[in-house]
Each structure stands twice: as structure tokens, then as C-alpha cells.
Amino acid sequence: MLETILFYFFATIAVVSAIFVITRHNVVHSAAFLAATLLSVAGIFLTLHAEFLAGVQVIVYVGGILVLFVFVIMLISVERNIFERQYNRQWTIALITTAILVAEIAYGLFRGKDTFNLPAPAAAAAPGAPAAMGNSQQVGFALYQNYLLPFEIASILLLVAIVGAVVLAKRKTQAEESGVVPGMPFSRDS
Amino acid sequence: MVPTYYYLLLALALFTIGVVGVLTRRNIMIILMSIELMMNAVNINLIAFSSRLQQVTGQVFSIFVITVAAAEAAVGLGIVIAMFKNKETMNINEIDLMKW
Numbered sequence: 001m002l003e004t005i006l007f008y009f010f011a012t013i014a015v016v017s018a019i020f021v022i023t024r025h026n027v028v029h030s031a032a033f034l035a036a037t038l039l040s041v042a043g044i045f046l047t048l049h050a051e052f053l054a055g056v057q058v059i060v061y062v063g064g065i066l067v068l069f070v071f072v073i074m075l076i077s078v079e080r081n082i083f084e085r086q087y088n089r090q091w092t093i094a095l096i097t098t099a100i101l102v103a104e105i106a107y108g109l110f111r112g113k114d115t116f117n118l119p120a121p122a123a124a125a126a127p128g129a130p131a132a133m134g135n136s137q138q139v140g141f142a143l144y145q146n147y148l149l150p151f152e153i154a155s156i157l158l159l160v161a162i163v164g165a166v167v168l169a170k171r172k173t174q175a176e177e178s179g180v181v182p183g184m185p186f187s188r189d190s
Numbered sequence: 191m192v193p194t195y196y197y198l199l200l201a202l203a204l205f206t207i208g209v210v211g212v213l214t215r216r217n218i219m220i221i222l223m224s225i226e227l228m229m230n231a232v233n234i235n236l237i238a239f240s241s242r243l244q245q246v247t248g249q250v251f252s253i254f255v256i257t258v259a260a261a262e263a264a265v266g267l268g269i270v271i272a273m274f275k276n277k278e279t280m281n282i283n284e285i286d287l288m289k290w
Contacts (some may be wrong), residue, residue: 161261168268
């Protein structure tokens, strides 16, 4: 009973906040509503008994990605954007295409909604760690025993992303702009 | 006990709102936020099935989706900042030249 109430509570907040994200004129308002959406998605994870993912969602998504968004908005936001036309010229075609997509997926879900009531398998048959452990422990066992290679590849991906982001956004020093390579004689065209 | 079907419908709703946001808005920051919405919808889907099947694989997959979303947001925002140094606009309609 409580689980149903919590699900409807978090689901309503998530959907309403998401609609506000894409319709606000002010970008900072959109970022605030995105924070509400991400926090309610973390609540949905909690109702699904995925406590570790709920913590990761709050820390990484809200505390990392959203803060990064707000910083970039602070750096590059221009005031005139609030008063200009907000939507594309192709918004009718976009809405029609999205409606077709939603109709397809919703029809598929509706036709198959009884097949999602799969019987829960016995605990011994699950390929993850056996039950009676905490959720973080199970996820940790799975990450470090069965999925170790994707874990390491993900860390390399994060390293590449960090280096790429710094290179993209770095301000060139005056020496670099004037064509001088530090340490090389005769490196500037005269 | 909430059936899995309702979680999938919630994921569909969030995904649709994200798609509409990407296809309709002119502001680059809101397009990036809509992409994050779509990834959250995928995560809800994965974790709903992980809970239904009593396996932890879906949650591990979700961790990797969050990782990739973080990397993509960082690089995407770096691109936005680099683009902003050329032309001080946030509208994708006005970014229409390769180099001048």
C-alpha cells in the first residue's frame, strides 16, 4: 500500500517536472525542474529496492551533472534568449512524429502487459550474488566479479572524457595564440 | 506491489518528454537536459526489470549508463563552451556556419 502511494507520488512529480523542464523560457528554471525530476527518479529507484543506485543517482546526477549544467549556464547564458522565440519552426512535425512513436511503444506495452508478470526465480538460480545481502553488497559483488572488464573500461572512458572536456574548454594562453611553441627556438613565423 | 507495467509506462512518459524536448527547443542547454531525461527513463526501465527478475545485472547496467551520461554531459558542455567563444548564442538555429 505504501509502495503504491510512493510510486504515484514520485511518478507524478517526475512527469510534471519533466514537462516543466522542456517548456520553461528561463534556462535556470529548467535546471531547477530537472533537479526535481532527477530526485524523484532517485525516489523511484528506492521504491524498486535499488538503494545503491538511488544514492549514485543523487550524488552523480544531481550533485555532479546538474551542477555542471548550472555552472555552464552561469558562464554562457545570455539574457536575450529569454525573450526570443523558444521553439523550433518544425515543432508540429516533431510532435506528430513523437506521437506516432509513443503510440507504437504504448501499444506494444499494452498488448504485452501480462507477460511482464514473470515469476520471480529462486534465489539460487540468479546469476548475481545470492540474496540475504544488502543491495550495495550485491552490486559490488557483481561489479567486481562478473563485470570487472566493463568496470575498468568505464574508468578509461571517464579519463578520456575528463581530458577531452579540459582540452575543449581550455583558454589559450597568449604564447600559444601568437604561435610560439615553448622551448623551441625560431618557432614563430616572422 | 506495483506491477512492472506501470514502471515501464513511467519510463515511456519520461522518454517521450525527453524526445519532444530535443526535437522542439532551440536552446542548446535544454536539449542537453532532455537527453539526460531520456537516459533516466532508460535507467528506470533497467531497474524495474532488475527488481522484477531479482537479479542485480540491471542495476550494474544502470551504473554504466550513468557513467556514460556523465562523460557525455562533460564533453557536450565543453563543446558548448568552445562554440560560445566563437558566437555568443545559445540557439542552435544561429550556429549554422562551419568556419569563417
